[in-house]
Amino acid sequence: MSGATHPGAAASYAARIAHHVPSLHDMHRMAGILLAEHVPENGRVLVLGAGGGLELRAFAQAYSGWRFDGVDPSPAMIGQARDTLGQDSDRVTFHQGYIDDAPKGPFDGATCLLTLHFLSQDERLRTLRELHRRLRPAAPFVMAHHSFPLTGGQQDLWLRRNAAWLIAEGTPEAQAMAGISSIKEQLPVLPPEEDELLLTTAGFRDIQLFYAAFTFKGWVARACQPGDLQSSMRHGHVPLTT
Template sequence: MNTPEGAEPFDFDGDYGGDYEYIARTVIPGYRSSFRQALALLAGRVGPSPRVLVVGAGTGIELVTFKTAEPGWRLTGVDPSRQMIEIARRRMREAGVGDGARLVHGHVSDLDEDGFAAATCFNVMHFLPDDGAKQSLLHDIARRLAPGAPFLLFELHGDRSSPRFDELFAAWSRYWKIHGMGEAERAAFRARIDEGIHWASEARILQLLAEAGFEDAWRYYRALLYGGWISRRALQPLRSSSGK
């Protein structure tokens, strides 16, 4: 897990993308069950054949989980990494769940459709700086949802000024070791985090959701520094991303 000098700390079209499945299973508490939780929450809020937007399709586990349990769901997975798209496409083909699901290489802003009945965004926003990029992503998602549509957000988060953050981060680091990550791997992963993760507190996440056009947001999951929130696209018309 070495990052070449000058490379992005989280290069999803490079070595990090190739190792992503192993890393995610090792460092994210409840990684596999998080998709089943999302399925359980969404299934109670959508009809039998909804169009669902999956932001950050990654290696395709989320898409396969959804389509295996709910074959009638029509899925659109979007990811800016070509390597992730190819891995997801292969996984979906092997699972036999390609019908009614499409993969888009690009960003949410590139999508040419809206009116989705639900959306998810797992392990994406913490890679974006809070300089307008986080807000822009959430606003782009909201614009593509039908009014009242549910939205699930799952993120690494935390208030670095809080004394509890240090304790949770230390426990999270020990979690990597418990899951078998060696000392050199842990040091390399810590270096990636220090350089490439853009932390936001839960209060800030809730604020960003509200400003992007979501309402009734509440946390349904917490494990160390990971959290899951469910909200819904507001019923009233959305403001522009600039707030005007």
């Protein structure tokens, strides 16, 4: 999901996001491979932040038996997703809104790509918990977004590296450097260890990093099966209470 809310922003989304996220299309393919380890051939997949349709198109083309529910708050971005998908759009049921507007499932797998960095820590945790409730036990979940160290000068270091990537890709230097301030001021980014803790607290297990590209990180995890959380607490792994 881009955060775009008007047709002009939606129309430019595909080119813009591919320019800003290193190996975006490869990340989509990797996400599909990770889902396919556990999603059955006729599985149902929840895509949270589905506007634009780029990951939906990658999944639909690679896995012909899957059906999808795509959730996004922007009507313009949902419209672009339909255009992006073409004839595969009939395999997707779109829902305008946020996680609370998603069907209850249960789903065989889920993704949330380039979306959670827009949410505060409390709202991010709530979203992950609601997403977990919609998954079958042991179903896979893939997420990716901005996540990098914030202390000891690491925040500025990684943001400068990200700007250098954009400049190398053709972004004007002034625009790329201005993006550093935008990210710092507008995105409630968390460091990777806190993102992983939120996954654990929301009920996920087997958390593994699969994608790392400057300021972006991506993880795959699985929904806890009945008894997993209680077992974890018995062994002293007490989750966050927020």
